Each structure stands twice: as structure tokens, then as C-alpha cells.
């Protein structure tokens with residue numbers, strides 16, 4: 330298939346673009362490099378520097394005659410989304426609608442979208458299922474849920490367009506950006522390897538659902554190639570505490586340093602996703618053991634200098 334991967338120069342998108350390429354698909358990456366990096370992709374993958382909000386996106390997609398669009402381009406920092414909500418709505422909502430409109434006009438058949446567990450209501454029963462109530466409490470989550478609504482509206486109007494919405498838990502792995510204290514695994518790996526220690530906000534007991542990026546890339550292959558459609562959680566169903574993650578990274582780095590502790594932040598205490606819908610639909614479940622994924626991530630950070638943003 331000929332596939333456009335938006336955000337393909339970023340962390341998750343680059344793994345997907347590489348795997349699609351390795352599986353024999355013709356891949357083109359569209360990215361504006363606001364956070365993406367050219368070094369994330371091999372030179373064999375064609376890259377087009379463009380913004381998803383650009384009006385010329387439609388002419389480009391028509392000209393290229395893509396079979397599928399895998400849409401990973403977005404702004405995704407929760408704290409930043411409070412500071413720049415208009416920018417977040419513009420990129421994550423308007424940019425997505427711009428792509429959708431171009432997709433239906435150009436006769437694209439598949440649209441895969443990277444969404445997030447940040448769309449769920451904090452007080453809903455966990456593990457979240459795809460039917461759990463949604464009520465995002467930050468502009469990032471709100472922008473992703475708005476984009477989902479547009480995608481589902483387009484799917485209802487255009488039955489020939491197969492749409493898959495993937496609500497990711499916390500994805501980790503090589504090439505993840507290090508910014509603020511947001512990406513726990515990347516921050517712990519980068520700081521511990523640099524003989525520094527990360528700050529854990531609160532007592533480290535709050536939990537998230539961590540899924541390894543290679544599993545996520547493989548899932549994106551499955552949903553591209555198989556006739557599945559709908560909205561799915563992408564997680565392990567296992568809640569891991571911040572302290573557990575820190576300990577695993579420290580073990581992989583080979584240090585016994587204790588973390589630094591800071592005041593608790595206003596954030597959900599626990600997030601865990603039920604992975605059963607994807608299992609039932611396509612028999613998919615994550616394959617990479619958590620500690621193994623951590624070791625592979627640390628090994629990557631040990632040999633790649635990564636900008637701390």
C-alpha cells in the first residue's frame with residue numbers, strides 16, 4: 330500500500346514509518362519538524378516537510394494517491410497545552426480536519442489516528458474500556474477527543490473510508506523526546522545515564538499503563554493491513570507505579586541512586602487501559618516484556634545524545 334505517515338519524524342511515527350517500509354509498503358512521511366528529527370528516519374524513507382494545517386496538503390495528497398493515512402502529527406505536552414490552547418486546537422483539531430477533508434476528496438481508503446487515554450473521565454471505573462465516559466480535563470485531551478469526533482463524523486458520512494482510532498497509554502522506547510519531567514522513562518534514562526537524578530513528583534505511587542513503542546508500531550501494521558475499524562485502547566492492562574518505572578530504569582542503567590522527590594502535581598492518580606477489545610478484534614496484545622523494553626530504551630539512550638527540551 331502507499332501510506333502517508335504524518336508526524337513520521339517523531340518518536341512513535343518514525344518507528345511506524347520504518348516498520349511499514351520494512352513490510353514492503355511505500356511510505357512517505359509528512360512532518361514540519363517542530364519536535365521531529367531527521368535523524369529518526371533512514372534516508373531510504375521519503376520525507377516531505379509540510380504542516381498538516383497547510384492548505385496545500387490536499388493537492389499533495391491528491392497528487393500522491395495514497396491508499397492510507399496514518400496520522401501521528403500532533404502537539405502533545407499536557408502542561409504546554411494549558412499555556413497554548415489555541416495552538417493545540419489549531420494543530421490537533423484543525424490540522425486533523427484538514428487531513429480528513431483531503432483524504433475523502435482524494436479517495437484515501439484508510440485513516441489511522443493516534444489518540445490518547447487522556448480523553449477518559451478521571452472518575453470513571455478503571456481499567457478504562459472504550460465505552461468508559463470521556464471528559465478530558467486538559468486542552469491536549471480535549472483536542473484529541475475533538476479530533477476523534479471529527480474522524481467519526483467523516484466515517485459516518487463516507488463509508489468507503491475505514492477509520493481506526495488508537496487511544497494510547499504511555500508509550501515508551503528509543504527516540505522518545507526528553508522534555509520537562511513529562512516522559513517518565515525517557516527522563517529517567519537520560520538523567521540517570523548523565524549521573525543526574527530525575528524528580529518524582531509526589532511519593533511515586535501513582536500509576537500509568539506503559540506500552541513499548543515496537544509493540545505500538547506492530548499494532549499500526551496490523552490495523553493497516555486488516556479490515557478492522559473503530560476505536561481501541563492501546564495498553565497492557567497493567568498499572569505500573571512511577572517508582573516501579575524508576576527502579577526498572579535504574580537497574581538497567583546499573584545505578585542504585587535514589588530519586589529526588591518534589592511536591593505532588595495535579596494529575597490523575599491512576600490510569601490503566603483494558604486491552605481486551607483489540608485482543609477480541611484482531612488478536613493483538615503487547616509482546617515486549619516491560620523490563621526488556623526498559624533495557625532496550627536505556628541501551629538506545631546510552632549511545633544517542635538526545636536534546637533535553
Ligand SMILES: NC(=O)c1ccc[n+]([C@@H]2O[C@H](COP(=O)([O-])OP(=O)(O)OC[C@H]3O[C@@H](n4cnc5c(N)ncnc54)[C@H](O)[C@@H]3O)[C@@H](O)[C@H]2O)c1
Pocket residue numbers: 335336337338339340341342359360361362363364365366379380381382400401402403404405420424443444445446496497498499500501506
Ligand atoms: N508518546 C506517548 O506516550 C503518546 C501517548 C498518547 C498519544 N500519543 C500520540 O501519538 C502521536 C505521536 O506522539 P510522539 O510521542 O511520537 O510525539 P513526537 O512529538 O515525537 O511526534 C509528533 C510529530 O508530529 C510532528 N508535528 C507536530 N505538529 C505538526 C504539524 N502542525 N504539521 C506536521 N507535523 C507536525 C512533530 O514534528 C513530530 O515529528 C501524537 O499524536 C500523540 O498525541 C503519544
